[in-house]
Amino acid sequence: xxxxxxxxxxxxxxxxxxxxxxxxxxxxxxxxxxxxxxxxxxxxxxxxxxxxxxxxxxxxxxxxxxxxxxxxxxxxxxxxxxxxxxxxxxxxxxxxxxxxxxxxxxxxxxxxxxxxxxxxxxxxxxxxxxxxxxxxxxxxxxxxxxxxxxxxxxxxxxxxxxxxxxxxxxxxxxxxxxxxxxxxxxxxxxxxxxxxxxxxxxxxxxxxxxxxxxxxxxxxxxxxxxxxxxxxxxxxxxxxxxxxxxxxxxxxxxxxxxxxxxxxxxxxxxxxxxxxxxxxxxxxxxxxxxxxxxxxxxxxxxxxxxxxxxxxxxxxxxxxxxxxxxxxxxxxxxxxxxxxxxxxxxxxxxxxxxxxxxxxxxxxxxxxxxxxxxxxxxxxxxxxxxxxxxxxxxxxxxxxxxxxxxxxxxxxxxxxxxxxxxxxxxxxxxxxxxxxxxxxxxxxxxxxxxxxxxxxxxxxxxxxxxxxxxxxxxxxxxxxxxx
Amino acid sequence: xxxxxxxxxxxxxxxxxxxxxxxxxxxxxxxxxxxxxxxxxxxxxxxxxxxxxxxxxxxxxxxxxxxxxxxxxxxxxxxxxxxxxxxxxxxxxxxxxxxxxxxxxxxxxxxxxxxxxxxxxxxxxxxxxxxxxxxxxxxxxxxxxxxxxxxxxxxxxxxx
Numbered sequence: 001x002x003x004x005x006x007x008x009x010x011x012x013x014x015x016x017x018x019x020x021x022x023x024x025x026x027x028x029x030x031x032x033x034x035x036x037x038x039x040x041x042x043x044x045x046x047x048x049x050x051x052x053x054x055x056x057x058x059x060x061x062x063x064x065x066x067x068x069x070x071x072x073x074x075x076x077x078x079x080x081x082x083x084x085x086x087x088x089x090x091x092x093x094x095x096x097x098x099x100x101x102x103x104x105x106x107x108x109x110x111x112x113x114x115x116x117x118x119x120x121x122x123x124x125x126x127x128x129x130x131x132x133x134x135x136x137x138x139x140x141x142x143x144x145x146x147x148x149x150x151x152x153x154x155x156x157x158x159x160x161x162x163x164x165x166x167x168x169x170x171x172x173x174x175x176x177x178x179x180x181x182x183x184x185x186x187x188x189x190x191x192x193x194x195x196x197x198x199x200x201x202x203x204x205x206x207x208x209x210x211x212x213x214x215x216x217x218x219x220x221x222x223x224x225x226x227x228x229x230x231x232x233x234x235x236x237x238x239x240x241x242x243x244x245x246x247x248x249x250x251x252x253x254x255x256x257x258x259x260x261x262x263x264x265x266x267x268x269x270x271x272x273x274x275x276x277x278x279x280x281x282x283x284x285x286x287x288x289x290x291x292x293x294x295x296x297x298x299x300x301x302x303x304x305x306x307x308x309x310x311x312x313x314x315x316x317x318x319x320x321x322x323x324x325x326x327x328x329x330x331x332x333x334x335x336x337x338x339x340x341x342x343x344x345x346x347x348x349x350x351x352x353x354x355x356x357x358x359x360x361x362x363x364x365x366x367x368x369x370x371x372x373x374x375x376x377x378x379x380x381x382x383x384x385x386x387x388x389x390x391x392x393x394x395x396x397x398x399x400x401x402x403x404x405x406x407x408x409x410x411x412x413x414x415x416x417x418x419x420x421x422x423x424x425x426x427x428x429x430x431x432x433x434x435x436x437x438x439x440x441x442x443x444x445x446x447x448x449x450x451x452x453x454x455x456x457x458x459x460x461x462x463x464x465x466x467x468x469x470x471x472x473x474x475x476x477x478x479x480x481x482x483x
Numbered sequence: 484x485x486x487x488x489x490x491x492x493x494x495x496x497x498x499x500x501x502x503x504x505x506x507x508x509x510x511x512x513x514x515x516x517x518x519x520x521x522x523x524x525x526x527x528x529x530x531x532x533x534x535x536x537x538x539x540x541x542x543x544x545x546x547x548x549x550x551x552x553x554x555x556x557x558x559x560x561x562x563x564x565x566x567x568x569x570x571x572x573x574x575x576x577x578x579x580x581x582x583x584x585x586x587x588x589x590x591x592x593x594x595x596x597x598x599x600x601x602x603x604x605x606x607x608x609x610x611x612x613x614x615x616x617x618x619x620x621x622x623x624x625x626x627x628x629x630x631x632x633x634x635x636x637x638x639x640x641x642x643x
Binding site: 050053065067068069072074116119120138139140143144150151153154155157158161 | 502503504505532535536537539540579583586587590591610612
């Protein structure tokens with residue numbers, strides 16, 4: 001839905017909704033008197049206070065309760081909360097069986113979630129073209145052109161769900177984690193069931209990467225320049241500097257790959273990250289404290305995961321990363337569309353890690369839970385499919401949650417998404433008309449980040465579609481609401 | 484498909500979707516859970532937060548599929564409509580529609596079941612893990628209809 005006011009002065013063009021991103025969004029492009037793009041904002045239009053919802057809950061309930069937050073990455077929240085509650089329970093290191101069960105679940109979740117983004121949301125744009133007719137630019141259109149993609153999409157996603165079910169008892173609302181450990185190990189039956197398919201999954205992930213690279217190589221200028229800009233990045237890395245999606249310390253680098261901070265323990269995140277609130281969005285804007293609000297924004301997610309780590313500890317993904325990083329000509333990779341390439345490498349890494357774990361006997365261990373001395377506060381960080389996810393809780397003397405703060409991946413990417421939208425608007429807005437092509441390009445830019453607005457804003461279901469026109473002074477001159 | 488056939492009982496799938504942590508958004512999962520608890524022969528029931536691409540595999544393996552979702556607007560206590568494959572652009576992956584799932588089933592597996600959407604009217608969608616009383620009433624009436632619809636062909640098959 002679009003609208004435009006041309007009759008006077010600076011004006012706003014509002015595009016609502018953005019299609020095929022997680023949740024609903026609204027994009028506002030503000031023009032100046034000369035009709036040039038002055039500002040672009042990716043709004044979040046509804047807020048529900050999930051942090052307040054869990055206040056008063058018993059701390060051991062939280063890993064299960066937080067899964068209600070989001071229908072896209074419930075497992076990430078389950079694991080993030082569980083790790084934080086380990087700290088509350090006084091357990092600094094869970095048993096090998098517990099950690100490997102959690103990792104197995106995590107890799108299954110990241111694999112299947114990234115598969116959905118790439119195959120269902122992104123591949124229609126990438127494989128069919130941004131300007132392909134609307135009736136073709138969807139997953140069915142992709143299947144028509146590339147029949148094998150449908151098979152990959154379904155079976156990779158299903159395999160990830162099977163991993164989640166095998167570790168957590170069911171594919172939604174898994175109940176694997178408890179503070180200090182896990183409820184179960186991996187049965188031989190489930191292990192063998194997953195072993196049977198894992199080689200094929202690895203191969204299909206590799207096939208998907210090759211298909212994507214063929215797109216990249218045939219559209220190199222577009223791939224390199226579209227919505228691209230240098231930025232800082234942040235992710236977890238392991239103690240050896242390698243990619244670690246489950247545990248480690250925070251590393252942030254600037255656009256020239258100079259460390260901003262590294263080795264930051266999760267408990268100390270607030271010393272390095274500041275959350276700013278802005279009047280026009282309900283979503284917070286985190287930034288790096290030492291760089292300030294103007295320069296401290298950063299990107300997270302697959303692109304950040306690859307830029308921040310020194311290597312990947314699985315051979316196929318590591319070789320793919322080496323080829324990927326060559327795009328940066330000795331520096332970092334900043335292309336926004338490279339999120340998709342990076343996402344596919346993360347999928348390969350997850351599939352390789354799953355295969356590795358399925359041959360690890362620790363998964364059949366019986367030492368599942370540890371206990372310790374209760375603490376009042378716990379922080380945990382994991383790399384969710386969309387990037388760095390922070391869970392922070394305080395618990396009172398009655399074992400009830402007294403405070404919670406969640407910084408989800410999409411929130412971390414908030415400023416970057418705004419900048420991507422503005423860049424696209426500057427490049428593709430001509431005259432005073434919002435064309436179908438401009439709409440497509442804006443959506444493509446936002447989808448690279450795979451935003452999960454349901455998660456970030458705690459919104460649900462159908463929100464009204466609001467189209468607003470404002471003049472330069474912010475006065476609303478027209479509003480259209482579509483339920 | 485002749486649903487009254489006494490020879491080949493239809494394989495029926497009841498697929499409820501929604502978030503039980505968001506009050507009446509849990510109507511779909513509640514419906515499929517109740518159906519599952521009935522243990523009806525030839526009836527499979529499961530739930531998920533949302534529909535997704537892999538559901539096409541399960542859908543293709545059944546003869547009749549009932550998608551069950553909460554409705555924020557529309558008639559109470561529920562509405563039913565036939566579904567057919569549509570290769571539409573989805574708004575988000577949250578909202579992948581049953582028509583798209585059917586379309587993927589047709590495209591990848593070459594098979595489309597007879598399909599219905601049962602939309603049960605809900606009213607509140609906050610962070611509460613319970614249905615509202617009015618939604619619970621709607622669920623009860625919807626289940627009466629649904630068990631009658633899926634029970635009839637099954638009963639006919641068992642009598643043969």
